[in-house]
Amino acid sequence: xxxxxxxxxxxxxxxxxxxxxxxxxxxxxxxxxxxxxxxxxxxxxxxxxxxxxxxxxxxxxxxxxxxxxxxxxxxxxxxxxxxxxxxxxxxxxxxxxxxxxxxxxxxxxxxxxxxxxxxxxxxxxxxxxxxxxxxxxxxxxxxxxxxxxxxxxxxxxxxxxxxxxxxxxxxxxxxxxxxxxxxxxxxxxxxxxxxxxxxxxxxxxxxxxxxxxxxxxxxxxxxxxxxxxxxxxxxxxxxxxxxxxxxxxxxxxxxxxxxxxxxxxxxxxxxxxxxxxxxxxxxxxxxxxxxxxxxxxxxxxxxxxxxxxxxxxxxxxxxxxxxxxxxxxxxxxxxxxxxxxxxxxxxxxxxxxxxxxxxxxxxxxxxxxx
Amino acid sequence: xxxxxxxxxxxxxxxxxxxxxxxxxxxxxxxxxxxxxxxxxxxxxxxxxxxxxxxxxxxxxxxxxxxxxxxxxxxxxxxxxxxxxxxxxxxxxxxxxxxxxxxxxxxxxxxxxxxxxxxxxxxxxxxxxxxxxxxxxxxxxxxxxxxxxxxxxxxxxxxxxxxxxxxxxxxxxxxxxxxxxxxxxxxxxxxxxxxxxxxxxxxxxxxxxxxxxxxxxxxxxxxxxxxxxxxxxxxxxxxxxxxxxxxxxxxxxxxxxxxxxxxxxxxxxxxxxxxxxxxxxxxxxxxxxxxxxxxxxxxxxxxxxxxxxxxxxxxxxxxxxxxxxxxxxxxxxxxxxxxxxxxxxxxxxxxxxxxxxxxxxxxxxxxxxxxxxxxxxxxxxxxxxxxxxxxxxxxxxxxxxxxxxxxxxxxxxxxxxxxxxxxxxxxxxxxxxxxxxxxxxxxxxxxxxxxxxxxxxxxxxxxxxxxxxxxxxxxxxxxxxxxxxxxxxxxxxxxxxxxxxxxxxxxxxxxxxxxxxxxxxxxxxxxxxxxxxxxxxxxxxxxxxxxxxxxxxxxxxxxxxxxxxxxxxxxxxxxxxxxxxxxxxxxxxxxxxxxxxxxxxxxxxxxxxxxxxxxxxxxxxxxx
Numbered sequence: 001x002x003x004x005x006x007x008x009x010x011x012x013x014x015x016x017x018x019x020x021x022x023x024x025x026x027x028x029x030x031x032x033x034x035x036x037x038x039x040x041x042x043x044x045x046x047x048x049x050x051x052x053x054x055x056x057x058x059x060x061x062x063x064x065x066x067x068x069x070x071x072x073x074x075x076x077x078x079x080x081x082x083x084x085x086x087x088x089x090x091x092x093x094x095x096x097x098x099x100x101x102x103x104x105x106x107x108x109x110x111x112x113x114x115x116x117x118x119x120x121x122x123x124x125x126x127x128x129x130x131x132x133x134x135x136x137x138x139x140x141x142x143x144x145x146x147x148x149x150x151x152x153x154x155x156x157x158x159x160x161x162x163x164x165x166x167x168x169x170x171x172x173x174x175x176x177x178x179x180x181x182x183x184x185x186x187x188x189x190x191x192x193x194x195x196x197x198x199x200x201x202x203x204x205x206x207x208x209x210x211x212x213x214x215x216x217x218x219x220x221x222x223x224x225x226x227x228x229x230x231x232x233x234x235x236x237x238x239x240x241x242x243x244x245x246x247x248x249x250x251x252x253x254x255x256x257x258x259x260x261x262x263x264x265x266x267x268x269x270x271x272x273x274x275x276x277x278x279x280x281x282x283x284x285x286x287x288x289x290x291x292x293x294x295x296x297x298x299x300x301x302x303x304x305x306x307x308x309x310x311x312x313x314x315x316x317x318x319x320x321x322x323x324x325x326x327x328x329x330x331x332x333x334x335x336x337x338x339x340x341x342x343x344x345x346x347x348x349x350x351x352x353x354x355x356x357x358x359x360x361x362x363x364x365x366x367x368x369x370x
Numbered sequence: 371x372x373x374x375x376x377x378x379x380x381x382x383x384x385x386x387x388x389x390x391x392x393x394x395x396x397x398x399x400x401x402x403x404x405x406x407x408x409x410x411x412x413x414x415x416x417x418x419x420x421x422x423x424x425x426x427x428x429x430x431x432x433x434x435x436x437x438x439x440x441x442x443x444x445x446x447x448x449x450x451x452x453x454x455x456x457x458x459x460x461x462x463x464x465x466x467x468x469x470x471x472x473x474x475x476x477x478x479x480x481x482x483x484x485x486x487x488x489x490x491x492x493x494x495x496x497x498x499x500x501x502x503x504x505x506x507x508x509x510x511x512x513x514x515x516x517x518x519x520x521x522x523x524x525x526x527x528x529x530x531x532x533x534x535x536x537x538x539x540x541x542x543x544x545x546x547x548x549x550x551x552x553x554x555x556x557x558x559x560x561x562x563x564x565x566x567x568x569x570x571x572x573x574x575x576x577x578x579x580x581x582x583x584x585x586x587x588x589x590x591x592x593x594x595x596x597x598x599x600x601x602x603x604x605x606x607x608x609x610x611x612x613x614x615x616x617x618x619x620x621x622x623x624x625x626x627x628x629x630x631x632x633x634x635x636x637x638x639x640x641x642x643x644x645x646x647x648x649x650x651x652x653x654x655x656x657x658x659x660x661x662x663x664x665x666x667x668x669x670x671x672x673x674x675x676x677x678x679x680x681x682x683x684x685x686x687x688x689x690x691x692x693x694x695x696x697x698x699x700x701x702x703x704x705x706x707x708x709x710x711x712x713x714x715x716x717x718x719x720x721x722x723x724x725x726x727x728x729x730x731x732x733x734x735x736x737x738x739x740x741x742x743x744x745x746x747x748x749x750x751x752x753x754x755x756x757x758x759x760x761x762x763x764x765x766x767x768x769x770x771x772x773x774x775x776x777x778x779x780x781x782x783x784x785x786x787x788x789x790x791x792x793x794x795x796x797x798x799x800x801x802x803x804x805x806x807x808x809x810x811x812x813x814x815x816x817x818x819x820x821x822x823x824x825x826x827x828x829x830x831x832x833x834x835x836x837x838x839x840x841x842x843x844x845x846x847x848x849x850x851x852x853x854x855x856x857x858x859x860x861x862x863x864x865x866x867x868x869x870x871x872x873x874x875x876x877x878x879x880x881x882x883x884x885x886x887x888x889x890x891x892x893x894x895x896x897x898x899x900x901x902x903x904x905x906x907x908x909x910x911x912x913x914x915x916x917x918x919x920x921x922x923x924x925x926x927x928x929x930x931x932x933x934x935x936x937x938x939x940x941x942x943x944x945x946x947x948x949x950x951x952x953x954x955x956x957x958x959x960x961x962x963x964x965x966x967x968x969x970x971x972x973x974x975x976x977x978x979x980x981x982x983x984x985x986x987x988x989x990x991x992x993x994x
Contacts, residue, residue, distance in 0.1 A: 044537070048770070049757060058616075058617060058620055059617045059620065059976050059977055060568050060617055060618060060619035060977055061929070061935070061976060077934070086567075086569065087568060087569070087570070087572075088567065088568050088618075088619055088977065090568075090619060091617065091620040091621065107619075109620055109621050110568070110619050110620055110621065111621050126570075138829035150662035151662050152664070153663070239785065240706070242706045245706070245785055245786045246786055276862075296803055300879050304478070313699045336844075337890070337931075337932075338832065338833075338834045338890075340832075340890075340891075340897065340930065340931045341890070341891040341894070341897075341932035341934075342891075342930060342932035342934055356657045359932065359934075362930060362935075
């Protein structure tokens with residue numbers, strides 16, 4: 001019911017704001033890698049960040065932007081369309097994973113993954129027939145996994161992809177609304193965000209080995225330097241019986257937990273103080289000693305050693321999408337501009353000092369560092 | 371602006387089924403209190419040729435209004451003078467029929483058949499038509515059956531892409547009683563082919579998810595009870611079951627079912643105190659949207675009462691005072707239980723013609739809505755014939771008008787979203803124009819008009835996430851729309867040959883001038899508002915033959931408010947040839963038409979494919 005309501009709400013919001021749009025090929029400044037270097041394999045064979053712009057729900061205008069680290073370069077938008085004869089990327093670009101020389105781009109409402117060459121962004125294959133795919137992870141050069149909601153309110157699944165043929169080998173039933181996934185030591189951890197469990201899948205047998213109970217709404221995973229996985233749970237939103245609003249006496253708050261990969265058990269859970277705001281955008285720096293997340297429209301920094309939730313606000317706002325650069329520790333955040341126009345990307349240093357801001361595509365929701 | 375105004379002297383020949391209302395002392399009903407505004411009608415020749423189409427298709431082809439259609443079967447939302455879909459009202463016999471949940475009308479479910487007159491008033495008309503009449507108003511009225519005896523019309527049409535249309539009307543008129551019944555059925559497979567831009571090599575594909583079935587009934591009864599008293603009973607039902615055409619490359623499977631019942635009764639009484647007009651209406655609007663994950667129902671019942679008293683003194687002045695009451699009972703998956711709301715408005719409309727060459731109108735409206743009371747809405751207009759010499763007439767016209775839009779039921783009642791701080795949208799518009807008429811007896815009419823307008827809309831309501839991520843309606847921005855509208859119309863009769871032509875061009879600039887806290891895209895053209903739109907229509911009647919062509923040029927439209935992506939301009943050409951065969955008093959009209967005859971690839975909404983050239987054959991039989 002909750003999801004029906006939420007979905008209905010989004011539909012209505014979409015109808016109301018009619019913020020559907022289309023991305024074409026308006027060029028910004030070209031990105032030019034060092035072409036004298038014989039190892040350069042394409043425009044994007046250089047340090048920088050890919051910005052995922054999800055686009056408008058119902059329209060395949062999701063896109064990817066690239067910002068080169070080298071000085072003097074501006075963001076280059078629509079790099080997928082530019083590399084693929086102006087073909088649009090897809091409807092709701094949810095996530096992207098770089099693996100070896102390939103990038104896997106999950107287009108949620110196009111029910112597909114575009115497999116592109118990571119240095120040119122030319123498409124190599126399209127994995128189709130998925131049902132509301134969300135996140136992808138590659139085990140090695142042979143096998144990958146994608147979480148799929150299938151449908152609201154129904155059991156989700158993980159599809160096993162043969163990365164040589166890009167065909168679906170098998171589907172594994174997990175919990176409701178599986179979100180982020182992480183492979184650690186041959187085990188695949190899948191957050192079942194519609195419930196309160198993490199499914200642990202044996203990547204040799206591709207079967208669920210165990211199910212770890214968590215707080216309500218686990219949805220994000222980051223890997224620490226030690227054997228821990230940090231789990232961000234959103235909590236569970238409960239509506240009043242008469243649907244007049246959220247019932248805050250039953251709504252559960254979000255939480256941050258430590259999953260011990262050695263024992264597949266939650267070792268500690270830090271519960272957020274209130275249930276009025278949903279924590280999100282968990283990310284970790286390259287050193288693995290600082291976590292960042294958004295809560296109550298602020299950005300918090302949490303040392304991994306802390307024994308409770310941190311009060312350290314480093315940026316006095318929240319973001320639509322946020323990620324820490326593993327190399328520099330800089331924090332990249334985005335504003336979606338209500339999806340009616342191009343969204344904005346902000347870059348802060350690890351102390352929360354703003355370094356830069358610029359426009360990207362429609363609804364920037366994530367960053368992948370190259 | 372572009373439709374051919376069927377002046378009495380040059381009325382269309384095919385007047386059996388539909389005829390424009392007789393010209394009253396101050397002009398057509400819609401124009402009486404709208405001096406200085408542009409009120410145009412969709413001409414009957416066009417409507418007879420294209421009566422299987424939707425109102426969206428007709429207005430797109432014939433007026434400066436822009437529609438973005440989610441493919442051939444999906445929602446068609448209007449942009450009038452640079453405003454958004456909920457800033458244009460649709461009135462049926464003077465009552466607002468927009469969906470109160472969303473505050474807008476889906477023009478793809480409104481048929482072109484079944485009405486007497488279809489008029490379009492450009493610009494703010496909040497004082498006359500209430501909430502939502504910011505960019506303009508579309509005025510639909512039930513037909514009047516003139517003359518005595520029986521009338522019958524039967525039509526069958528078949529066309530490309532599995533499209534079929536059947537239509538029947540029967541009417542009877544005695545002196546005192548007029549009765550008309552109409553029904554139509556439209557089935558469309560819409561299995562057209564298109565180039566799929568979302569796939570490798572842009573392969574040709576056949577649209578598989580755009581089928582629709584629409585049908586509807588109209589019933590009209592006018593009964594002259596006494597010399598000074600008349601009652602009318604009008605019923606209108608429309609049904610639309612549609613597969614919603616997905617964007618290329620997006621998941622498919624959404625469907626929508628709409629059922630709209632509209633009933634009204636009208637009492638008109640003439641006395642020494644003038645004309646009393648009482649309208650009582652009941653509307654029931656049902657909408658069911660489904661996709662793979664969602665089954666959402668909205669069911670709204672609306673009761674409306676409008677009473678007006680009109681006092682007319684000779685040909686000099688006319689005053690109308692009135693009250694409008696609305697009661698909504700809404701059920702919606704997004705609301706907590708059944709919600710009810712009352713709204714009221716009082717209005718006074720004044721028309722004064724101090725001299726034969728000057729018309730003035732002054733209107734005022736005050737609406738009352740729980741929690742969201744809008745400011746009083748005035749309108750002042752003039753129309754001055756300042757030059758007349760031989761066949762030339764020149765008019766100067768202008769108006770200043772306010773408009774408003776109160777929050778919709780969704781804005782108010784959506785769970786967790788209702789925002790008590792929300793203010794109604796407020797609009798102010800000014801326009802001025804010149805009109806030139808060149809009339810040579812009954813043989814030539816040349817009408818040229820140029821209008822410039824400027825409009826500011828404040829507290830534009832938009833849904834946006836608040837800091838805790840909850841989506842709520844807020845007063846986000848201030849928008850300025852400015853534009854120029856040019857039109858030229860020609861009607862000429864040369865022996866057996868009758869020529870009609872109309873040309874129109876509009877320039878529309880619509881941008882955000884104030885935005886919310888660093889958000890938005892200030893100074894950019896709003897998305898889906900074409901800067902340039904032009905239409906050109908020609909008609910040739912020779913004996914029993916008719917040839918009609920319609921051309922619609924629509925310029926580039928941005929698809930986001932950032933001006934970073936756009937849809938290409940397009941030119942659409944439709945051609946129709948018909949011949950009328952006379953069998954004693956009855957007639958058979960055989961029509962053949964081709965839509966998009968030049969095979970233009972075009973989009974009105976990003977990535978929603980539209981069909982290429984199609985053909986339609988229509989047979990229409992009319993008695994008498």
